[in-house]
Amino acid sequence: xxxxxxxxxxxxxxxxxxxxxxxSYKTSINNLQWYRQNSGRGLVHLILxxxxxxxxxxxxxxxxxxxxxxxxxxxxxASRAADTASYFCATHGAQKLVFGQGTRLTINx
Amino acid sequence: xxxxxxxxxHEVTEMGQEVTLRCKPISGHDYLFWYRQTMxxxxxxxxxxxxxxxxxDSGMPEDRFSAKMxxxxxxxxxxxxxxxxxxxxxxxxxxxxxxxxxxxGPGTRLLVL
Numbered sequence: 001x002x003x004x005x006x007x008x009x010x011x012x013x014x015x016x017x018x019x020x021x022x023x024s025y026k027t028s029i030n031n032l033q034w035y036r037q038n039s040g041r042g043l044v045h046l047i048l049x050x051x052x053x054x055x056x057x058x059x060x061x062x063x064x065x066x067x068x069x070x071x072x073x074x075x076x077x078a079s080r081a082a083d084t085a086s087y088f089c090a091t092h093g094a095q096k097l098v099f100g101q102g103t104r105l106t107i108n109x
Numbered sequence: 110x111x112x113x114x115x116x117x118x119h120e121v122t123e124m125g126q127e128v129t130l131r132c133k134p135i136s137g138h139d140y141l142f143w144y145r146q147t148m149x150x151x152x153x154x155x156x157x158x159x160x161x162x163x164x165x166d167s168g169m170p171e172d173r174f175s176a177k178m179x180x181x182x183x184x185x186x187x188x189x190x191x192x193x194x195x196x197x198x199x200x201x202x203x204x205x206x207x208x209x210x211x212x213x214g215p216g217t218r219l220l221v222l
Contacts, residue, residue, distance in 0.1 A: 042202075042213035
């Protein structure tokens with residue numbers, strides 16, 4: 001399966017600190033995406049990185065992709081209480097987008 | 110655009126009853142996806158459509174589940190008869206090409222007693 005696996009499953013940090021989440025996958029991909037899900041809500045797209053890209057930024061988000069290691073990381077800098085959510089990576093291979101199990105991020109005030 | 114719209118937002122029903130979930134995708138999106146999310150299994154793709162045609166229904170758990178898309182602005186997911194193990198949050202999402210950004214609705218939280 002090309003399913004992404006996030007690591008860690010849960011992360012708790014203090015407000016203002018940086019949060020790093022990792023995603024590993026098994027097969028070749030066209031792109032990798034990160035989504036956020038607040039409790040009781042739908043998933044919201046954060047960023048998409050294509051297989052020929054190595055790094056991408058969006059505001060306080062930084063995503064890296066290492067296709068040789070089949071891994072990606074999501075860095076959230078200067079975390080805020082509002083960043084508390086679950087974060088999912090999703091890989092696009094042949095056709096479908098396949099989601100991992102997510103990392104539960106808690107930002108403590 | 111209002112985004113992806115789902116109804117109802119919450120549904121409580123008794124085992125054996127028919128349940129119909131509804132979705133209106135973002136106008137202009139050619140692809141529509143139905144997902145199910147549970148604590149145990151995470152987010153699972155049930156079925157997806159392209160231009161109203163079902164492309165891959167390999168994720169549909171069993172014959173009790175069926176999905177239709179009669180036109181570009183409406184889709185239904187039906188469970189008949191419902192069982193307690195169907196309790197989950199069901200999401201609808203839409204996109205342009207299937208591997209690009211997907212836009213999710215708020216979900217329908219289903220509880221089957």
